[in-house]
Amino acid sequence: MFKLSRMADYGVVVLSRMARQPGELVTAVEMAQRTGLPQPTVAKTLKLLTRGGLIASHRGVQGGYSLERAPEQVTVTEIITALDGPVALTACVEGSDDNCAVESLCPIRGHWERVNEAVKGALDAVTLADLTSAQEDAAINFGRPRAAKAAAPADA
Amino acid sequence: MFKLSRMADYGVVVLSRMARQPGELVTAVEMAQRTGLPQPTVAKTLKLLTRGGLIASHRGVQGGYSLERAPEQVTVTEIITALDGPVALTACVEGSDDNCAVESLCPIRGHWERVNEAVKGALDAVTLADLTSAQEDAAINFGRPRAAKAAAPADA
DNA sequence: TCAAATCAGGACCGCAATCGTCCTGTTTCG
DNA sequence: CGAAACAGGACGATTGCGGTCCTGATTTGA
Ligand code: FES
Ligand code: FES
Numbered sequence: 001m002f003k004l005s006r007m008a009d010y011g012v013v014v015l016s017r018m019a020r021q022p023g024e025l026v027t028a029v030e031m032a033q034r035t036g037l038p039q040p041t042v043a044k045t046l047k048l049l050t051r052g053g054l055i056a057s058h059r060g061v062q063g064g065y066s067l068e069r070a071p072e073q074v075t076v077t078e079i080i081t082a083l084d085g086p087v088a089l090t091a092c093v094e095g096s097d098d099n100c101a102v103e104s105l106c107p108i109r110g111h112w113e114r115v116n117e118a119v120k121g122a123l124d125a126v127t128l129a130d131l132t133s134a135q136e137d138a139a140i141n142f143g144r145p146r147a148a149k150a151a152a153p154a155d156a
Numbered sequence: 157m158f159k160l161s162r163m164a165d166y167g168v169v170v171l172s173r174m175a176r177q178p179g180e181l182v183t184a185v186e187m188a189q190r191t192g193l194p195q196p197t198v199a200k201t202l203k204l205l206t207r208g209g210l211i212a213s214h215r216g217v218q219g220g221y222s223l224e225r226a227p228e229q230v231t232v233t234e235i236i237t238a239l240d241g242p243v244a245l246t247a248c249v250e251g252s253d254d255n256c257a258v259e260s261l262c263p264i265r266g267h268w269e270r271v272n273e274a275v276k277g278a279l280d281a282v283t284l285a286d287l288t289s290a291q292e293d294a295a296i297n298f299g300r301p302r303a304a305k306a307a308a309p310a311d312a
Numbered sequence: 313t314c315a316a317a318t319c320a321g322g323a324c325c326g327c328a329a330t331c332g333t334c335c336t337g338t339t340t341c342g
Numbered sequence: 343c344g345a346a347a348c349a350g351g352a353c354g355a356t357t358g359c360g361g362t363c364c365t366g367a368t369t370t371g372a
Contacts, residue, residue, distance in 0.1 A: 001241040002275075004158050006331070009246050016263045027347065040333050047349065060340025061346045076271055085157040090165050107172045111287045115232055115279070119158075122278035126271050131264045162360070183318070196362050203320065216369025217317045 007083040010037060010045050015079060016132045018055065018067040025064035045083065052082025072129035077120055079128075087123065089116045163239040166193060166201050171235060172288045174211065174223040181220035201239065208238025228285035233276055235284075243279065245272045 017035055018026065028046050032039040046065050050057045056068045080087060090112045173191055174182065184202050188195040202221050206213045212224045236243060246268045 002160055002164075002236055002243045002245070003247075004245050008158075012264065020263075029347090038332075041331075043348085044332080050348085051350095057348060058340085059338080059346090059348050062341065063339085063347045065348090080158055087158045089158070089160050091159075107176075108168065108287045114286060115282050118278035118282055119275055122274035123271070126274055130270060131267045185318095194361075197360075199319085200361080206319085207321095213319060214369085215317090215319050215367080216371095218370065219318045219368085221319090 004080060005084045007045060007048070008080045010035075010041065011049060011079045011083045012076070012128075012131065013037070014042060014045055015049065015054065015067065015074065015128055018065070019071040019074075019128055019132045022067045022071070025058060025062070025066045027064040031065070048083050049079075052078065054078060054082055070129075071132060072127045074128040075124045076126045076128075076131075077123040080123065087116065087120050089119060160236060161240045163201060163204070164236045166191075166197065167205060167235045167239045168232070168284075168287065169193070170198060170201055171205065171210065171223065171230065171284055174221070175227040175284055175288045178223045178227070181214055181218070181222045183220040187221070204239050205235075208234065210234060210238055226285075227288060228283045230284040231280045232282045232284075232287075233279040236279065243272065243276050245275060 013035055014031060014037075017031070018024075026034075028043040029039055031046065032042040035042060046055070046057075049055045050065065054067075054069070054074060055065050057063070057065050077087060092110075092112055169191055170187060170193075173187070174180075182190075184199040185195055187202065188198040191198065202211070202213075205211050206221065210223075210225070210230060211221050213219070213221050233243060248265065248268055
């Protein structure tokens with residue numbers, strides 16, 4: 001069913017929540033309260049997000065996490081990459097050391113990368129701002145936005 | 157890591173193999189031999205593909221499967237849908253009856269659909285013909301493509 | 313008519329990756 | 343020096359997935 005991991009889901013939820021007050025320092029437990037998610041999991045998510053460079057952390061007594069980057073500069077691809085590793089649809093795309101069992105006679109060998117590129121491009125075109133700001137202008141192009149086809153310069 | 161299931165992978169492999177001789181009737185066991193994949197799994201894949209309307213089946217003694225549609229009319233989205241169910245990145249997109257646990261206060265509620273649309277659009281733009289074309293340069297690197305992996309240890 | 317070939321559909325089990333939790337440092341502030 | 347808060351990893355339960363097999367249904371051909 002081609003669904004992304006729950007971690008990435010949580011990550012987007014948490015991040016979009018943080019995008020409301022950029023720069024504000026929030027602790028992990030408070031973040032869990034705001035989102036309604038279990039605290040340990042949210043803490044883990046925050047850690048991963050920090051390691052991925054998406055948010056900044058501050059240790060110590062008055063510490064916490066804060067979103068420093070602009071919401072429209074945070075792409076969904078980055079979030080997924082930070083929480084679930086690089087986007088690699090199949091085993092034969094770069095990023096994994098294990099190839100398909102039939103690499104020798106596979107008819108499409110390197111052509112998976114094109115699909116991978118297309119998906120990554122689509123994911124790249126959606127930013128955190130898109131997910132949080134669509135509140136007011138819900139009537140944008142929902143049918144097939146520029147993201148879909150415009151993300152096809154894979155072979156340029 | 158946002159990878160699609162192995163079933164979908166196999167499906168594409170099998171289909172792209174069938175795209176070479178469209179209309180030819182091939183049995184499941186022969187298809188397994190051609191692709192090098194285990195027979196039971198390949199049979200299962202063929203069944204799912206048939207149910208999805210991507211290939212035609214013929215029962216009886218001289219039966220088998222055949223690809224009736226044009227390769228450029230078969231999209232990757234269809235293949236994934238046939239084998240893994242509809243493309244639904246998260247639980248809150250249409251297609252599943254189960255929502256996130258925090259749907260009530262989730263800040264992005266319906267906005268996941270945009271991401272879903274973007275991905276589906278990207279997948280829709282790649283057809284079976286795209287994967288099978290450029291067959292000539294697919295035979296060049298028979299060793300181990302391993303695109304730009306940092307310092308690939310000699311494992312040959 | 314009968315038997316063989318082949319697909320259809322589902323049941324079943326084992327493995328694996330994920331999800332979620334917790335514990336032990338490390339850092340900063342009061 | 344102690345408390346607050348993050349960092350990092352270990353650990354177990356669970357769920358879904360991958361893979362196999364078995365029993366029908368259908369068609370062909372002898
Ligand atoms: S080598 Fe991976 S799909 Fe063919
Ligand atoms: S992510 Fe599903 S309801 Fe918010």
